[in-house]
Amino acid sequence: MKNTQNTRPRNLGEVEQMVMDYVWSHGPVSSEACREALAARRPMKESTVRTVLRRLEAKGYVAHEISGRTYIYRAAEPRQNVAVRAVKHIIDRFCGGSVEQLVIGMVDNAVLDRRQLERLTQKIAERKTSQRKEAKS
Numbered sequence: 001m002k003n004t005q006n007t008r009p010r011n012l013g014e015v016e017q018m019v020m021d022y023v024w025s026h027g028p029v030s031s032e033a034c035r036e037a038l039a040a041r042r043p044m045k046e047s048t049v050r051t052v053l054r055r056l057e058a059k060g061y062v063a064h065e066i067s068g069r070t071y072i073y074r075a076a077e078p079r080q081n082v083a084v085r086a087v088k089h090i091i092d093r094f095c096g097g098s099v100e101q102l103v104i105g106m107v108d109n110a111v112l113d114r115r116q117l118e119r120l121t122q123k124i125a126e127r128k129t130s131q132r133k134e135a136k137s
Helices: 014-026 031-038 046-058 079-094 099-108 114-136
Strands: 062-067 070-075
Touching: 014 031, 014 046, 014 070, 031 046, 031 070, 046 062, 046 070, 079 099
Parallel strands: none
Antiparallel strands: 062 070
């Protein structure tokens, strides 16, 4: 039997997203440091934050190391990688795999405007130019 890993991102609940945003922004953290930092927006017990972090670890969003008796959590992947996988899933599921269909829908629904598309075009051109220069080196 073959063991395959599902690359579809698992959804995050509101509290999970808040904790994940903190981990991405502040690097490796203990559950207590995370709880204290989020207390003003969302008061939680220490045990609640530990449970959320364990769930995030089970979903593959964080990993931990042990320092003394304290678990230190870090993001398993950069935020951008997770976002790309989520968008890829949306494209596959709702747009039949067509990036063009997604972008046209974003333009039609005023998510992207002409100026933003022009900036994206320029950034893509700049990346292609820098990649060609690197390949020649």
